Amino acid sequence: MFKILSREDLAPSIKQFIVDAPLIAQKAKPGQFVILRIKEGGERIPLTIADYDAKAGTVRVVFQEVGKTTKELGTLKEGDFLADFVGPLGKAVEFPNHKRVLGIGGGLGVAPLYPKLKMLHEQGVEVISIIGAKTADMLIMEDEIKAVSDETYICTDDGSKGRHGFVTVVLKELLEKGEKFDEIIIIGPAILMKIGTEIIKPYNIPVMVSLNPIMVDGTGMCGCCRVTVGGETKFVCVDGPAFDGTQVDFDELMKRLQTYATEEKIALEKYEKERGGCRCHQ
Amino acid sequence: MPSINKSKVKTPMPAQDPKVRSRNFNEVALGYTEEDAVNEAARCLNCKNPTCMQGCPVQVQIPRFIKCIKEKDFESAISIIKETNSLPAICGRVCPQEDQCEQKCILTKKGDPVGIGRLERFAADWEREKGVKIPEKPNPIGKKVAIIGSGPAGLTCAGDLAKLGYDVTVFEAFHEAGGVLIYGIPEFRLPKEIVKQEVNFLKELGVKVETDMVMGKVLTVDDLFEKGYEAVFIGTGAGLPKFMGIPGENYLGVYSANEFLTRINLMKAYKFPETDTPVKVGKKVAVIGGGNVAMDSARSALRMGADEVYIIYRRSEAEMPARKEEFEHAKEEGIIFKFLTNPIRIIGDEKGWVKGVECIQMELGEPDASGRRRPVPIKGSEFTLDMDTVVIAIGTGPNPLLIQATQGLDLNKYGYIATDEDGRTSKEGVWAGGDIVTGSATVILAMGAGKKAAQSIDNYLKNK
Numbered sequence: 017m018f019k020i021l022s023r024e025d026l027a028p029s030i031k032q033f034i035v036d037a038p039l040i041a042q043k044a045k046p047g048q049f050v051i052l053r054i055k056e057g058g059e060r061i062p063l064t065i066a067d068y069d070a071k072a073g074t075v076r077v078v079f080q081e082v083g084k085t086t087k088e089l090g091t092l093k094e095g096d097f098l099a100d101f102v103g104p105l106g107k108a109v110e111f112p113n114h115k116r117v118l119g120i121g122g123g124l125g126v127a128p129l130y131p132k133l134k135m136l137h138e139q140g141v142e143v144i145s146i147i148g149a150k151t152a153d154m155l156i157m158e159d160e161i162k163a164v165s166d167e168t169y170i171c172t173d174d175g176s177k178g179r180h181g182f183v184t185v186v187l188k189e190l191l192e193k194g195e196k197f198d199e200i201i202i203i204g205p206a207i208l209m210k211i212g213t214e215i216i217k218p219y220n221i222p223v224m225v226s227l228n229p230i231m232v233d234g235t236g237m238c239g240c241c242r243v244t245v246g247g248e249t250k251f252v253c254v255d256g257p258a259f260d261g262t263q264v265d266f267d268e269l270m271k272r273l274q275t276y277a278t279e280e281k282i283a284l285e286k287y288e289k290e291r292g293g294c295r296c297h298q
Numbered sequence: 299m300p301s302i303n304k305s306k307v308k309t310p311m312p313a314q315d316p317k318v319r320s321r322n323f324n325e326v327a328l329g330y331t332e333e334d335a336v337n338e339a340a341r342c343l344n345c346k347n348p349t350c351m352q353g354c355p356v357q358v359q360i361p362r363f364i365k366c367i368k369e370k371d372f373e374s375a376i377s378i379i380k381e382t383n384s385l386p387a388i389c390g391r392v393c394p395q396e397d398q399c400e401q402k403c404i405l406t407k408k409g410d411p412v413g414i415g416r417l418e419r420f421a422a423d424w425e426r427e428k429g430v431k432i433p434e435k436p437n438p439i440g441k442k443v444a445i446i447g448s449g450p451a452g453l454t455c456a457g458d459l460a461k462l463g464y465d466v467t468v469f470e471a472f473h474e475a476g477g478v479l480i481y482g483i484p485e486f487r488l489p490k491e492i493v494k495q496e497v498n499f500l501k502e503l504g505v506k507v508e509t510d511m512v513m514g515k516v517l518t519v520d521d522l523f524e525k526g527y528e529a530v531f532i533g534t535g536a537g538l539p540k541f542m543g544i545p546g547e548n549y550l551g552v553y554s555a556n557e558f559l560t561r562i563n564l565m566k567a568y569k570f571p572e573t574d575t576p577v578k579v580g581k582k583v584a585v586i587g588g589g590n591v592a593m594d595s596a597r598s599a600l601r602m603g604a605d606e607v608y609i610i611y612r613r614s615e616a617e618m619p620a621r622k623e624e625f626e627h628a629k630e631e632g633i634i635f636k637f638l639t640n641p642i643r644i645i646g647d648e649k650g651w652v653k654g655v656e657c658i659q660m661e662l663g664e665p666d667a668s669g670r671r672r673p674v675p676i677k678g679s680e681f682t683l684d685m686d687t688v689v690i691a692i693g694t695g696p697n698p699l700l701i702q703a704t705q706g707l708d709l710n711k712y713g714y715i716a717t718d719e720d721g722r723t724s725k726e727g728v729w730a731g732g733d734i735v736t737g738s739a740t741v742i743l744a745m746g747a748g749k750k751a752a753q754s755i756d757n758y759l760k761n762k
């Protein structure tokens with residue numbers, strides 16, 4: 017059992033837990049993730065390690081409530097326990113010899129972006145960041161991103177904060193101005209990573225994306241997380257989650273993410289009905 | 299004492315009706331009653347030179363335990379079995395007895411062998427129903443041993459070392475201990491409650507079981523030595539799924555057998571939405587492969603509600619590696635077999651869902667390295683089967699995570715861990731056994747390897 021030491025609500029439906037997991041905290045590196053299960057009978061879901069503190073023995077995760085499991089997770093409070101919390105999984109990312117990096121985070125993608133930028137910043141690399149969300153109150157981790165960036169651009173889809181539009185608008189501008197980067201990291205929904213990669217491609221700058229396919233074990237045992245990269249089948253949980261964006265078959269990834277759409281709806285409806293039912297009796 | 303039973307046929311074991319069982323996950327074979335067991339035990343000749351024992355990788359004292367059953371001394375029967383086999387309820391159910399102990403039984407000369415596996419299962423079930431005696435804890439030796447992986451190899455090694463007084467900890471990547479016994483072999487062949495009880499028995503012996511520990515990631519073998527473990531046994535199994543490398547394998551609705559069975563068994567997708575993990579089983583399911591894993595996948599698909607389930611195998615029935623009993627059960631339940639058929643392409647619709655499998659007819663040619671006749675495609679014989687789910691069960695490779703993270707571990711040419719006869723690896727203080735050494739094999743061979751390694755570890759630590 018893994019104790020939730022603290023909980024913070026970062027935005028409507030986006031929550032953060034600090035979890036007591038000393039062994040994972042000691043081994044974690046930027047780019048890695050955990051798999052958790054709330055309780056017996058629950059499903060295994062992956063969440064990126066948004067931060068870790070080896071000394072305190074804690075791991076931070078940030079999640080968005082999108083379906084049954086993340087909504088149920090969102091009901092847990094400080095002091096509650098998770099049945100399982102497994103990691104650190106996946107490959108750590110490395111940036112040897114980089115001098116200037118652009119980091120782009122869309123929506124929840126800001127959370128997995130943060131540990132990478134933090135590491136780059138600590139290595140003395142110049143970090144430019146673009147973070148965005150649908151609306152101003154959905155924007156997360158702004159101060160933390162700013163603290164590890166030399167320059168930060170903020171975008172909202174509705175213009176309620178920063179630039180009006182998608183993060184890709186700023187990306188285009190920077191590239192058109194002729195700005196140079198050793199690498200561009202872009203993390204967010206698959207469609208954002210796909211479009212962003214297409215924009216960057218003509219400039220011949222390396223693109224790193226972080227993929228989020230459906231997973232079960234997270235240890236390379238089931239093959240559920242397979243994605244075509246450079247014409248080869250890769251298991252994201254052991255070969256990734258970070259890949260060269262120009263090589264990823266995003267269309268296949270997006271299709272595969274839909275595999276259980278029907279079942280996910282059933283699970284969520286059942287959950288909300290049961291919860292609703294409970295509330296009536298309170 | 300009951301007289302000798304001269305029947306040439308094995309006392310039949312009651313089983314659920316195929317029509318009923320093909321729609322539920324309850325155990326198929328129901329086990330002997332006391333009367334059945336005594337009756338079957340009376341067929342054993344109690345041979346002076348029991349050839350049956352040569353067929354058992356862990357040398358169960360077969361005539362001795364069977365004699366006790368015949369005398370209705372079930373208590374002694376089970377303790378004799380447990381002298382050499384710590385997981386009899388499991389072996390009695392899943393051992394390929396027809397290739398092992400029973401194949402070597404003298405009675406096969408004139409008829410059916412003694413139902414050794416069934417009797418072993420009976421004795422173990424009898425004990426379980428009565429409540430297993432909590433073992434006396436041995437005097438602690440004060441030395442720590444780590445076991446990585448909780449499949450039959452790891453569990454056996456852990457049990458044997460704990461009985462000798464070592465302080466044993468098992469580290470398992472999943473949230474539940476048992477390896478393939480939990481995530482692979484389905485409930486209807488091996489109820490998970492039995493595996494849980496065996497694991498609990500080890501805990502009573504003092505073995506600590508730490509789940510959620512992906513070794514190589516959260517701790518390395520060298521970390522274990524630093525933490526004061528003096529020997530390490532690796533039993534991480536062969537769980538890396540193989541795909542065929544044909545077009546269309548990433549369409550929605552195409553599963554590796556590992557994923558399909560893990561969702562159903564470990565994650566209990568057959569109870570969805572009571573449980574949270576879904577699995578998608580269409581009306582027409584193709585399972586590719588001819589081993590136990592293929593049989594288990596096909597029979598699981600049927601139980602998940604499929605109308606038609608096909609097993610597509612590129613060789614003929616004679617070469618099929620699956621256990622005969624499982625093949626028979628699968629046929630009874632209505633699984634359709636397509637022999638000498640090889641898939642060459644998976645066909646999908648515009649949304650990316652699988653809708654068919656293009657196959658080619660094969661014929662048997664010259665024998666290959668394994669001595670089996672090699673299947674060769676017949677030109678122009680391509681045809682398409684409409685399918686909405688495909689499960690690929692063509693084999694597995696070594697689980698890579700721990701191997702990659704461990705320095706100084708020699709591998710063989712197939713990527714499995716190289717060991718000597720006792721399971722010793724090239725790394726000081728490290729043993730390995732089970733599927734991670736041999737490649738996919740059997741429960742009892744993995745147990746045998748765990749046992750040998752335990753003895754060798756004991757010798758090593760005694761002299762250290």
Ligand SMILES: Cc1cc2nc3c(=O)[nH]c(=O)nc-3n(C[C@H](O)[C@H](O)[C@H](O)COP(=O)(O)OP(=O)(O)OC[C@H]3O[C@@H](n4cnc5c(N)ncnc54)[C@H](O)[C@@H]3O)c2cc1C
Nearest residue numbers: 061062063064079080083084085086228229230231273280
């Ligand atoms: C490596 C990795 C890191 C991730 N990091 C984060 C993170 O830091 N924060 C965050 O909020 N989300 C993260 N995700 C996504 C998160 O795992 C899913 O949002 C979550 O599993 C949805 O579960 P649900 O039951 O709430 O929703 P559901 O309604 O079941 O699913 C909603 C959608 O989530 C995806 N999904 C469903 N089940 C899984 C699964 N088992 N594994 C992966 N995706 C699934 C599918 O696309 C599905 O359509 C990450 C995913 C991966 C693979």
Ligand SMILES: Cc1cc2nc3c(=O)[nH]c(=O)nc-3n(C[C@H](O)[C@H](O)[C@H](O)COP(=O)(O)OP(=O)(O)OC[C@H]3O[C@@H](n4cnc5c(N)ncnc54)[C@H](O)[C@@H]3O)c2cc1C
Nearest residue numbers: 447449450451471477478482513535732733739740741744
């Ligand atoms: C579907 C199926 C049906 C089968 N049917 C039969 C049958 O009827 N009869 C028979 O005799 N055999 C059968 N087998 C084969 C038999 O199950 C295996 O040979 C046996 O389980 C091997 O045991 P093992 O202990 O070596 O490994 P496994 O049972 O594979 O256990 C290995 C364990 O190690 C864990 N692990 C892996 N990597 C790590 C890591 N890095 N850190 C921590 N833990 C890790 C895994 O999660 C797993 O729990 C079947 C196999 C399958 C898949």
Ligand code: SF4
Nearest residue numbers: 354358389393398399
């Ligand atoms: S352990 Fe397996 S091979 Fe040995 S006697 Fe029992 S059933 Fe036969």
Ligand code: SF4
Nearest residue numbers: 342343345350403404
């Ligand atoms: S060979 Fe057959 S008959 Fe002889 S002891 Fe073994 S089981 Fe009994």
Ligand code: FES
Nearest residue numbers: 234236238239253
């Ligand atoms: S999640 Fe199972 S192999 Fe990646």
Ligand SMILES: [Mg+2]
Nearest residue numbers: 083084085280
């Ligand atoms: Mg879900």
